[in-house]
Every structure is written in structure tokens, then in C-alpha cells.
Amino acid sequence: MVFELTDVSLLQSGALIDGKVCESISGSRVDVIDPATSKIIGSVPEMNGEDSRKAIAAAETALATWRTTTATVRSKHLHAWHRHVTDSAEDLAQLITAECGKPLSESRGEVAYAASFLEWYAEEAKRAYGDIIPPHQEDKRLLVIRQPIGVAAAITPWNFPAAMILRKVAAALAAGCTMVVKPAPQTPLTALALHVLADRSGLPPGVLNTITGSIDSSRQIGSAICESPTVRAISFTGSTAAGVSLAQQAAGTVKKVSLELGGNASFIVFDDANIEEAVQGALAAKFRNSGQTCVCANRFFVQSGVHDRFVKLFTAAVAQLRVGPGSEPDVTVGPLIDDRAYEKVRGIVADALACGAQVTIGGSQDSMEGRFFPPTVLTSANPQMRLATEEIFGPVAPVFKFETEEEVLQLANHTEFGLASYFYSQDINRCFRVAEAIECGMVGINTGMLSTAVAPFGGVKNSGVGREGGKYGLDEYQELKYICLGGVH
Ligand code: SIN
Secondary structure: OOOOOOOHHHOOOOEEEOOEEEOOOOOOEEEEEEOOOOEEEEEEEOOOHHHHHHHHHHHHHHHHHHOOOOHHHHHHHHHHHHHHHHHOHHHHHHHHHHHHOOOHHHHHHHHHHHHHHHHHHHHHHHHOOOEEEOOOOOOOEEEEEEEEOOEEEEEOOOOOOOHHHHHHHHHHHHHOOEEEEEOOOOOHHHHHHHHHHHHHOOOOOOOEEEOOOOHHHHHHHHHHHHHOOOEEEEEEEOOHHHHHHHHHHHHOOOOEEEEEOOOOEEEEEOOOOOHHHHHHHHHHHHHHHHHOOOOOEEEEEEEHHHHHHHHHHHHHHHHOOOEOOOOOOOOOEOOOOOHHHHHHHHHHHHHHHHOOOEEEEOOHHHOOOOOOOOOEEEEOOOOOOHHHHOOOOOOEEEEEEEOOHHHHHHHHHOOOOOOEEEEEOOOHHHHHHHHHHOOOOEEEEOOOOOOOOOOOEOOOHHHEEOOEOOHHHHHHHEEEEEEEEOOOO
């Protein structure tokens, strides 16, 4: 076993529906693999559409009571769950590293980040205010109230096995919805452990239902969720292709769809930037989770006056990163999630080299054993390379040289995506000008890390619709109801 849990009861190998541990109806199971060693570390039920319908029915039954509980009661449940998650933080971090591969220090950070959504929405539940509108006629009184949308579903990715679940579930439960959660096939163990902790905190049966599946059966689960008239909202984090397919399938039942999809973040360093700080920001924005985050910097644009200095310092900083299994101390870059991910990154680097990129460190010629890709910096990047338009999802930093602000804005916005962007500048006028001109949902100025439970996370263009986190995250799980009271004297 690559991990040892203090509390072994967190290692749950059955799905959890209506407060009960369940096998798949077909009886089949699917293995969970440690990406660092390719060894099997567990297995979970391989569920499909039929199992999904069972989970949806449980959520529907539980909704009748949960939606009528007061915000105070829901808040108490979420606070209790937050305490359990915080108390089990180390065990959860071990599970995250075991099935997703990220360094233990990052997994610990992820648990804290994940827990912060429970705390935030425990409080926001109590602030789901409506409105009183000045009436248009003397005998009328107009009110707007917020109501839970109903049964909601979350389909979550492997790159943040805890945070992407709690970001959705905490908001849904706070709003008064019940939920079916389908974690990524690669990382179900963290999801199930979170659910065990929810049950321990007294969440009523059926309010949360976690179903598991394989890569193949996930499609059937997705379709069953999308086609169900009972499910009124879906929140999905993952690839743009999968998001588009889910949205198309969900259209038939006119659901609320919240999609957090692919990114192609620009990271711009202007001549007037603090270069040392920009290098630190670049490390954070690029190498978190081995470059496997939707908000990872994908394209570095560096102005000609500071280009060579930035590349030199950045390359020296990248040389300090330590690649290896996430469970080993001091490792800062873990493996890629699977062989397919590794081959994709290798292909993107090979294409860049064939199109004229220069390697300052790393590169596929230094490829290491297994799924470990060496942290790589490429210079002379150009728009013809695949990395200019595709999400790399690996520890590869391509640097493009630019001359003017106008030119870089055009380059940065020349993408179908619009999730996050970063830039470094010490000119306050430029800070506002560029932040407003960049086409994306989130901008980091003089920082490489912008995620927090208190702010809205989401994208524009093909990076998605809807927002998670902050006060805005509740909207995805609520309906507005307008009430018009007439005949008032
Ligand atoms: C993601 O990459 O999808 C999420 C990253 C974050 O929440 O910071």
C-alpha cells in the first residue's frame, strides 16, 4: 500500500447511495491506479445508467425534506462536515496523492482549499436574500425569493479530487438542493472518503449520493444524469469536448448547466514588471499539479526588454524543482495522471521542437521513467505550434517574445478559451487597461495564484458558463421566484 491512513474507515470501496454502501447493479468493479507506480491501489463499483437512476431517485426522495430545512440547519451540517474534513486532513491528503499523484504538500493545500468551500457556503446559506421591488401599481407588492432548484448533479475531474467536489456540493447543499456526485474514474477514493465524513457529520440519507464508474461507464452515467427530468442542474468540470456533449444532452430537459472547461491561460510579463516576482508567479501558475490544472499558465508572453533575463531566471528556478512520486518528501512535481496524458504532452513538445522551439531545460529528450515528464521551458514559441492553441496539461512552459501591449493583447486573446490570465506590470494604468481587455473569466495581476473560495471561478468563450465559489456560486443551484401580491389597500 502506498498510503497509510490513520482512520482506515475512510477507505471506502463501495458507492454511497441513500446513506448505504452499494455495489453496482451489474456487480462489476473498476481498479484505481496510483499514477506514480501504475499499481492498483483499490477498486470501486463500475456503475452505469441504471445505478445513476437509483441515485437520482434517492436524491429526489431526500429533497422533499432537505429543501424545507432552514438555512441555519443546513449551515450547521456544512460546518460539522467542515470540522470532520479538517480533522481528517492528513488522511485525505494521502488519498489524493495516492490516486492523483500530486505532491503531498499540494494535496494538503488542496484539502484546506476544499474545506474552505464548506465553511464559506455554511455561511452563505444564511445570506440567500431575495428582494422587495418598488411596485408598479399602488395595490401591488412585489417580492423575489430564491428557492433550491431541486436535485443537482456534479461531475468532477481527477486533478482536484477533493476541491472540485466540495466547491459544487457545498454550494448545492447550502442552497437546499440534494445531489448526485460522480467523481472522475481515476480518483473515486477521495470522493468516497469525503462522503463518509459527510455521513459522520449527520447529513440525512439521500442528500448526498456518490456513484463511481470507469472511463467507459462514465459516459452512460453522464447520459443518465443529463436525460433525467428529475435532475434540474448539472455542474461539470472537465474538458471542453465533454462539457459540450453534456450540455447537448441536457438541453432536452432544459436544465441549468454550469461548465468549467478547458483553458489556455496567457501569462504576460511586461518590461515594467518586477521580474523576480514574475518568476515566482510563473512557477506557481505553471507547475501546480504538474501543470494539470485548467488555470495553469499555458502561454508565456515576455516583452523583448526583459525576455532574456526572465528566461534565465525562470530556467534557473525550474532547475530547482524536484520530480518524483508525490508521496516522497521534497518532491514538487509529480507524475502525469496516465499514459495518454504523458503521450499528449510528449507530442506537444515534439511538435514545438519541430516548429523551431529551443529547450532551455527539460524537453522530451530528457524523458524520465513512467509518467514523469521533466519540467520544461521552451523559447522561440510561435502561434503555429500546437501549444499556442491546445491546453498542454503538463509541466511545459513555452515562452513567446513580444514587443507591444497591443500586440500581446491580440496574441493573448487569440484563443477559443477564456478561463484565467495572468500578467505582471507595475504600471497601475496598464494593470486596469490590460485586465479589462483580456478575454477571460479571471485575471491574476502580479500573482500566479488566484483561486479562493470567496471569489467567483469560471470562464468565458469555450472555457464554460456559470460561476463557482463566492456569493455567485449559490446562483447555480437556485431559482428566482417572483411573487406579485395584489389587492393591497
Ligand atoms: C481547475 O484546474 O479546474 C481548478 C483549479 C483551481 O480551483 O484552482
